[in-house]
Amino acid sequence: MVRIVSDTSTMYSTTQANEAGFTVSPLSVTIAGTTYREYDEIDSKTFVSIIQQGHMPTSSQPAIGAVEEVYRSFPGDQVLNIAMAHGLSGTYQSAVAAAELCEGDADVTVINSRTLCGPHRYMVEQAVKMAKENKTLEEILERVNFLVDSAKSYLIPADFGYLRRGGRLSPLVAHVGQIAHLAPVMTQTDDGTQLTIASVRRGFANAFKYVKKALEERGIGEGWRIYITHGDSPSSAELARKIIGEAFPFTTIEVLPLSPAFITQGGPGCIAIQVIHD
Helix, strand or coil, rough: CEEEEEEECCCCCCHHHHHHCEEECEEEEEEEEEEEEECCCCCCCHHHHHCCCCCCCCCCCCCHHHHHHHHHCCCCCEEEEEEEEECCCCHHHHHHHHHHCCCCCCCCEEEECCCCHHHHHHHHHHHHHHCCCCCHHHHHHHHEEEEEHHCCCEEECCCCCHHHCCCCCCCCHHHHHHHHCCEEEEECCCCCCCEEEEEEEEEEHHHHHHHHHHHCCCCCCCCHHHHEEEEECHHHHHHHHHHHHCCCCCEEEEEEEEHHHHHHHHHCCEEEEEEECC
16 A cells, blocks of 8 residues: 655645645744644744744754654555655754664655645645545655646745845845835745745736736746645735736636745745646
8 A cells, every 4th residue: 555645845744645645744933932743832923923923943854753653654655755845844854864864674665846835735736635545655756756847836925034034135125125115026946945036026926927928928828737825824825826827717726834844945925836746
């Protein structure tokens, strides 16, 4: 039997994942001197409210020992870990290290999703569906690898300061961008390991229109899925859904709140627009 495991980049809590038929190892966030397992011990709205009190968060990947324990809980089964993008988190490295510790005791395959959040969630859901249909590991890997190659992500932060702290913008550029109400549009590099600036637009609406045009140029349409995820900013997410939806009326669009660990990177109010082949 193939067992699917992953992490909370999928935007599933441990309970929700168990109910859906797979297992996640939670990422952790630390804020105001306390460390929480995201979803299980803190939700995004509470997390953002603490940030707004003036506290800066950090995040960390699942502990190697915890991931190893998950692997060892499925003796005799094949385990497939579809991990968050290598380079954007240490989660993939932890998944691989835990698999090496289990060598000879557990049959583990780790795959780098090269993405996170919406597309990552869909890959795992598809893998779980196929596992329930008793598909082989090879069949599941073929499907997941196809999806990996199709995914594309854009991130629009509301706060330039998070990009500055992450080393992606100089303090001067971040300051000018913030006071001029500019919206940077970040995208993943082709290998998925880094975020880079694709464009800078005045305001969220213009940033969303830039992404809409970029998706049109990629040939996105029927047969694709679009995820719009937000850092506790449902109104901005709804604006993005409206602008994107007008261009892709026959495409499935799902709007979801981001996890605390991703908000740590993108900042409160950030919007991610992501696509993956259906």
